[in-house]
Amino acid sequence: MYVAVKGGEQAxxxxxxxxxxxxxxxxEQAELSVxxxxxxxxxxxxxxxxxxxxxxxxxxxxxxKQASGDLVEAVFLLRAYRTTLPRLAVSxxxxxxxxxxxxxxxxxYKDIPGGQVLGPTYDYTHRLLDFMQLAEGETPEPxxxxxxxxxxxxxxxxxxxxxxIEREHDDGSEPADITRDPPDxxxxxxxxxxxxxxxxxxxxxxxxxxxxxxxxxxxxxxxEIRLGHVDVEIHVKEWDETICIGExxxxxxxxxxxxxxxxxxxxxFTRGYGLAFGHNERxxxxxxxxxxxxxxxxLGEPISGPAQQAEFVLAHADSVEASGFVSxxxxxxxxxxxxxxxxxxxxxxxxxxxxxxxxxAMEDAV
Amino acid sequence: MNGYNFAYLDEQTKRMIRRALxxxxxIPGYQVPFGGREMPMPYGWGTGGMQLTASILGGDDVLKVxxxxxxxxxxxxxxxxxxxxxxxxxxxxATAAADVIQTxxxxxxxxxxxxxxxxFQVPIPEPxxxxxxxxxxxxxxxxxxxxxxxHVKLYEDIARYGHIATTYAYPVKxxxxxxxxxxxxxxxxxxxLDMSAALMxxxxxxxxxxxxxxxxxxxxxxxxxxxxxxxxxxDEHCALCGSDHSFLDEVIxxxxxxxxxxxxxxxxxxxRRGEVA
Amino acid sequence: xxxSELAGPALAKPxxxxxxxxxxxxxxxxxxxxxxxxxxxxxxxxxEVLGIVGESxxxxxxxxxxxxxxxxxxxxxxxxxxxxxxxxxxxxSEARRRALLRLEWGLVHQNPRDGLRMGVxxxxxxxxxxMALGERHYGNLRAAGQDWMTQVExxxxxxxxxxxxxxxxxxxxxxxxxxxxxxPRLVFMDEPTGGLDVSVQARLLDMIRxxxxxxxxxxxxxxxxxxxxxxxxxxxxxxxxxxxxxxGLTDQILDDPQHAYTQLxxxxxxxx
Numbered sequence: 001m002y003v004a005v006k007g008g009e010q011a012x013x014x015x016x017x018x019x020x021x022x023x024x025x026x027x028e029q030a031e032l033s034v035x036x037x038x039x040x041x042x043x044x045x046x047x048x049x050x051x052x053x054x055x056x057x058x059x060x061x062x063x064x065k066q067a068s069g070d071l072v073e074a075v076f077l078l079r080a081y082r083t084t085l086p087r088l089a090v091s092x093x094x095x096x097x098x099x100x101x102x103x104x105x106x107x108x109y110k111d112i113p114g115g116q117v118l119g120p121t122y123d124y125t126h127r128l129l130d131f132m133q134l135a136e137g138e139t140p141e142p143x144x145x146x147x148x149x150x151x152x153x154x155x156x157x158x159x160x161x162x163x164x165i166e167r168e169h170d171d172g173s174e175p176a177d178i179t180r181d182p183p184d185x186x187x188x189x190x191x192x193x194x195x196x197x198x199x200x201x202x203x204x205x206x207x208x209x210x211x212x213x214x215x216x217x218x219x220x221x222x223x224e225i226r227l228g229h230v231d232v233e234i235h236v237k238e239w240d241e242t243i244c245i246g247e248x249x250x251x252x253x254x255x256x257x258x259x260x261x262x263x264x265x266x267x268x269f270t271r272g273y274g275l276a277f278g279h280n281e282r283x284x285x286x287x288x289x290x291x292x293x294x295x296x297x298x299l300g301e302p303i304s305g306p307a308q309q310a311e312f313v314l315a316h317a318d319s320v321e322a323s324g325f326v327s328x329x330x331x332x333x334x335x336x337x338x339x340x341x342x343x344x345x346x347x348x349x350x351x352x353x354x355x356x357x358x359x360x361a362m363e364d365a366v
Numbered sequence: 367m368n369g370y371n372f373a374y375l376d377e378q379t380k381r382m383i384r385r386a387l388x389x390x391x392x393i394p395g396y397q398v399p400f401g402g403r404e405m406p407m408p409y410g411w412g413t414g415g416m417q418l419t420a421s422i423l424g425g426d427d428v429l430k431v432x433x434x435x436x437x438x439x440x441x442x443x444x445x446x447x448x449x450x451x452x453x454x455x456x457x458x459x460a461t462a463a464a465d466v467i468q469t470x471x472x473x474x475x476x477x478x479x480x481x482x483x484x485x486f487q488v489p490i491p492e493p494x495x496x497x498x499x500x501x502x503x504x505x506x507x508x509x510x511x512x513x514x515x516x517h518v519k520l521y522e523d524i525a526r527y528g529h530i531a532t533t534y535a536y537p538v539k540x541x542x543x544x545x546x547x548x549x550x551x552x553x554x555x556x557x558x559l560d561m562s563a564a565l566m567x568x569x570x571x572x573x574x575x576x577x578x579x580x581x582x583x584x585x586x587x588x589x590x591x592x593x594x595x596x597x598x599x600x601d602e603h604c605a606l607c608g609s610d611h612s613f614l615d616e617v618i619x620x621x622x623x624x625x626x627x628x629x630x631x632x633x634x635x636x637x638r639r640g641e642v643a
Numbered sequence: 644x645x646x647s648e649l650a651g652p653a654l655a656k657p658x659x660x661x662x663x664x665x666x667x668x669x670x671x672x673x674x675x676x677x678x679x680x681x682x683x684x685x686x687x688x689x690x691e692v693l694g695i696v697g698e699s700x701x702x703x704x705x706x707x708x709x710x711x712x713x714x715x716x717x718x719x720x721x722x723x724x725x726x727x728x729x730x731x732x733x734x735x736s737e738a739r740r741r742a743l744l745r746l747e748w749g750l751v752h753q754n755p756r757d758g759l760r761m762g763v764x765x766x767x768x769x770x771x772x773x774m775a776l777g778e779r780h781y782g783n784l785r786a787a788g789q790d791w792m793t794q795v796e797x798x799x800x801x802x803x804x805x806x807x808x809x810x811x812x813x814x815x816x817x818x819x820x821x822x823x824x825x826x827p828r829l830v831f832m833d834e835p836t837g838g839l840d841v842s843v844q845a846r847l848l849d850m851i852r853x854x855x856x857x858x859x860x861x862x863x864x865x866x867x868x869x870x871x872x873x874x875x876x877x878x879x880x881x882x883x884x885x886x887x888x889x890x891g892l893t894d895q896i897l898d899d900p901q902h903a904y905t906q907l908x909x910x911x912x913x914x915x
Contacts, residue, residue: 008438008440008443009443009447011440012440012443012444076408079404080404080405080406082404083403083404083405084370084374084376086376180401181399181401182399182400182401182402182574182575183574184399185500185501185502186502311499311500311501311502312499315501320404320408320409321409321572323408324408324409324410324411324413324572325409325410325489325572326410327408327410327411328408328409328410328411328489331410331411331433331440331441331470332433332434332439332440332441333434333471333550334434334615334630335434335435335471335472335534335550335551335552335613335615335630336471336533336534336535336550336552338552338613338614338615338616338630339533339534339552339553339554339598340533340534341616342533342598342600343529343531343533343598346529347527347528347529347531350528
């Protein structure tokens with residue numbers, strides 16, 4: 001007689017044990033330490049922190065280790081941890097103008113106050129595999145400048161002074177908090193930027209790219225990209241004082257885009273904005289393109305490309321949501337499938353009857 | 367479990383969800399947005415149901431978790447183990463013994479009582495979603511009761527197939543007002559929603575929506591007068607308990623494609639076999 | 644289109660129920676100087692067909708969108724007279740307005756794709772407004788679908804075909820059937836024969852004229868084509884740069900235009 005298979009706790013436990021084994025790999029080799037990941041897979045750590053919305057390089061490195069290097073899984077691990085943390089304080093808005101610059105470039109001007117600072121970049125490297133790294137060759141010390149960097153004003157502020165670019169105003173309203181409140185479409189720019197900031201880099205990259213290829217083109221110039229450290233400050237009510245609680249690494253991209261003006265407003269440049277934790281330059285570029293694309297309605301532009309459709313873009317940007325829902329297809333769907341089977345058999349039977357009993361008999365026999 | 371609050375979520379979050387649930391009960395079938403949290407399980411795997419269960423669970427409650435009607439499917443096992451770990455509550459597989467039942471895709475065959483709560487895991491809460499993808503627009507359609515388009519879909523099914531071809535997640539109208547997605551339960555289970563003695567709660571984690579059917583509420587499955595709603599029927603009986611009135615899963619028994627049918631509700635089947643034997 | 648093709652008895656004069664159906668009061672909707680429509684006033688009577696003519700860019704389509712409840716005007720009011728009293732289109736709730744558009748009014752788009760559900764069958768398209776009104780009998784819906792397809796001279800045997808398989812002219816007929824199935828009191832038509840071949844246009848116009856007469860519809864028709872306007876409308880508004888430059892009975896305006904712009908329009912279109 002048939003006995004139903006028990007899916008079981010033991011099977012799940014065994015699967016996870018096997019996973020741990022595969023994660024560890026060959027035991028003769030040294031185990032990868034969280035410090036090594038944090039120190040040597042820096043860009044992966046930064047991406048995980050950004051998309052998890054939690055600035056903690058050590059835990060991000062741990063998540064990467066635990067996820068065997070699967071970035072989407074690592075983002076999920078860190079995000080799930082983040083949600084359990086108490087909210088002790090809300091920081092003051094970060095001032096990226098005071099950033100301690102590690103890299104800073106503008107594609108809009110040749111020479112800028114403070115200079116073009118390349119910093120650590122893969123740009124202009126020839127993408128040739130460096131077999132020396134296979135042989136564990138020595139890495140030379142970096143060259144260091146004799147003098148500290150000059151002050152680096154924000155490029156868009158220079159345009160601002162001339163009125164050539166739209167000004168951003170702080171209207172003093174409390175920004176939305178997408179980690180506490182469900183999105184209520186249409187969402188405002190503050191909520192949009194939050195959603196983009198934790199959005200999947202690959203997804204934003206593809207959408208940003210689509211705007212460049214004509215699906216909602218917005219004529220971008222990389223006004224300024226800067227990377228470096230910024231102080232985080234909180235205001236302590238009891239002391240009526242603002243104190244610095246540490247610093248975080250940030251990447252910021254300010255995009256300059258064209259705009260024809262309207263009846264009320266003289267023509268001026270518009271902005272797209274991208275910001276991410278750590279060294280996440282590509283993400284901020286893509287984010288700035290998409291941010292600008294999503295302003296189409298506000299700026300009275302025709303909505304013709306996918307990147308301009310706010311609900312579409314924002315509802316599908318989060319890799320934790322997306323990977324969860326896609327992977328849920330692995331869960332049992334016996335009941336739904338059975339329902340479809342039953343219907344399909346009934347429809348085929350009816351179809352066969354209509355075509356004549358001969359055909360139906362043939363099909364049943366097969 | 368150390369380091370986590372009872373039932374995982376912090377009390378503030380649970381209170382927020384319970385407030386949203388009260389609203390949902392007050393407006394049967396209406397999708398209430400709530401500040402859904404990340405859970406340590408993937409979206410789409412029951413995070414909405416889990417947040418609801420976590421919010422309503424008390425220390426004395428007995429919990430049952432089913433997936434596809436069964437207590438022993440992997441995801442049911444996993445979610446049950448989660449609550450055993452973070453809430454330390456007693457769990458059961460017996461439908462009648464449970465205070466809270468979290469379910470994915472089925473309503474138990476055993477009729478529920480007025481002191482029980484059924485929590486559904488919902489992937490896509492919006493019944494209009496596949497006709498109108500924009501949330502802004504569907505909210506307006508609900509507000510204005512613009513539901514004609516739901517029947518366009520059913521009309522199209524009949525025109526094409528001669529039947530209404532929706533077999534699960536079959537849309538219902540709750541208390542004569544809101545059109546609601548009952549989650550991907552087979553339409554076989556739809557009649558159990560109508561005038562149910564138990565409170566039914568629905569949680570969609572990824573979409574951050576929850577809704578409810580209070581006890582003894584009228585729930586109608588959408589249909590046409592001349593093509594009334596029907597549930598699935600099987601020619602076969604359950605191969606294990608002989609039931610001729612429960613939802614049957616098909617099991618393929620060999621390479622030749624031979625198959626038999628067994629109850630999808632494992633507790634119901636086992637109980638019947640106890641009685642039958 | 645040659646004039647001779649459109650010759651035929653003029654529309655019957657509106658039934659002598661001269662009650663007002665729609666009052667348009669000082670409507671303005673401007674996107675920029677001279678773009679949009681400005682200070683428009685007129686009254687539409689029950690059973691009347693009013694043509695709004697002008698070149699593209701004259702503001703006639705903007706005006707239609709405002710009248711049809713699709714675009715809030717910068718200023719002015721649109722008053723709809725019902726049996727129970729007056730409704731101020733943009734002062735009533737959105738719920739009320741959408742219900743009105745769905746149940747008592749109809750809109751025929753220039754491009755049938757904008758007015759049809761291209762993914763579902765012709766029958767479902769015709770039946771949708773009935774279902775919105777609460778019709779829950781499949782057989783009745785089907786009968787209505789076949790009846791209306793016949794009325795717009797479509798093959799009722801194609802009731803289960805998707806509009807995608809229909810030609811442009813057939814799609815436009817289907818859109819008209821879908822709109823008229825609930826017998827709306829007021830119908831807006833935006834270049835209903837635009838984009839179609841001349842011969843297809845002529846037959847479609849003939850059909851529209853017949854339906855309008857049979858059903859006693861009240862219609863606001865926007866067209867750049869004076870021949871279409873002459874064939875369908877009782878009265879005309881001539882628009883230029885967002886403003887009405889001339890208004891009056893169709894024959895009077897087309898045979899004896901007063902405004903220089905209307906004269907130009909008439910001479911350039913109607914004289915071969």
